[in-house]
Amino acid sequence: MTLQNPTTPQKKNVGILIFPEVEVLDFAGPFEVFSRTRLEGGVASRRSEDSAPFEVFTVAKTMDEIQAVGRLRVTPTYSFATVPNIDILVVPGGFGTRPLLEETETLDWIKTVGQQVEQLTSVCTGALLLAKLGFLTDKQATTHWGAWDMLNQIDPSISVQRDQRVVMDGVVTSAGVSAGIDMAFSVVEAFHGKAVADETAHYIEFLRRG
Amino acid sequence: MTLQNPTTPQKKNVGILIFPEVEVLDFAGPFEVFSRTRLEGGVASRRSEDSAPFEVFTVAKTMDEIQAVGRLRVTPTYSFATVPNIDILVVPGGFGTRPLLEETETLDWIKTVGQQVEQLTSVCTGALLLAKLGFLTDKQATTHWGAWDMLNQIDPSISVQRDQRVVMDGVVTSAGVSAGIDMAFSVVEAFHGKAVADETAHYIEFLRRG
Numbered sequence A, B: 001m002t003l004q005n006p007t008t009p010q011k012k013n014v015g016i017l018i019f020p021e022v023e024v025l026d027f028a029g030p031f032e033v034f035s036r037t038r039l040e041g042g043v044a045s046r047r048s049e050d051s052a053p054f055e056v057f058t059v060a061k062t063m064d065e066i067q068a069v070g071r072l073r074v075t076p077t078y079s080f081a082t083v084p085n086i087d088i089l090v091v092p093g094g095f096g097t098r099p100l101l102e103e104t105e106t107l108d109w110i111k112t113v114g115q116q117v118e119q120l121t122s123v124c125t126g127a128l129l130l131a132k133l134g135f136l137t138d139k140q141a142t143t144h145w146g147a148w149d150m151l152n153q154i155d156p157s158i159s160v161q162r163d164q165r166v167v168m169d170g171v172v173t174s175a176g177v178s179a180g181i182d183m184a185f186s187v188v189e190a191f192h193g194k195a196v197a198d199e200t201a202h203y204i205e206f207l208r209r210g
Helices: A024-036 A104-116 A126-132 A145-154 A179-192 A194-203 B024-036 B104-116 B126-132 B145-154 B179-192 B194-203
Strands: A012-017 A054-060 A073-075 A088-091 A119-122 A166-169 A171-174 B012-017 B054-060 B073-075 B088-091 B119-122 B166-169 B171-174
Touching (some): A088 A126, A088 A179, A104 A126, A119 A126, A126 A145, A179 A194, B088 B179, B171 B179, B179 B194
């Protein structure tokens, strides 16, 4: 079942930022969605990269192993120094975002890359970092329910959408943790249409919500 | 908000098996759910382990870094040789389960541990491994839709439930990938009640389905 002409000109690079105390599902959900998306449907197409429209990788400040929330041990594919060009940047959340709000090197990296990418996205409290850098000024956005007020404390111009899982206003932000899966499907749909997004949701048996 | 007396006698150890080409969300979903469950609700309780009823860790044949599906790099917390006692075993799926069907050391480990645990569970095609070891004989069970037939080829006595995301028949099996999140919540509910499971679902903004 060909959902879209698989000879797309070029794969998009999806870079997923990871850092100490990143929330596991915040980065693993979008990783799963983008890396399993295929323009050719079914199970067999997932055994190769032939019809994969995205190249997905993690990136961190250094190549050191990261301890995520709950002590999951993850090693990034690239560091800030070695990462290739990113087309879609995913900034996840987790308790680790709070120290990052004061961490110049990571903030500078997000600012530089965020200005260059085709699509900037966040999951959960990753939105706090985007707000801190001015990416959400005068925009509609959302974050984990526990951080709604903090998002507006960082930037009062943000119109916080408390009743939506995914908010697309130039930057794509999502509600907490599992809403990052919905966010990723929204981006897949924006790039490759609803049929591709829905077929990948069927493959991972995820029931998409509006 | 205390959902259950937090002075439970002892934490349950949740061991999540990982292996080359394990599906990312298959292990990361249950890891997220079990590791974020708290008997004291709210955001602040997630900053400590005080009311955590589960101790969650990954385990693999050796301590070598694992390359999951999509090339996510994960290092196990324990190897078969060093892992502590497991109360709840999660066997995830992914293309990596197919070679494991012929891999004696891992099968022997799952068989031994699976007979000792309080609760044996699988996500997605992890059910193929349980079927191969006879854990699902004469039981109702499920797996990823792409492996329904294979599950019955391995053990024709299994009553494959094609319309359920989670099947609890002594062993707890789930449908594909994202259904592992539902599976984990079903186990949390079985151990600690619906209020605890629902509050954790609210924390990770996951909409539970029946």
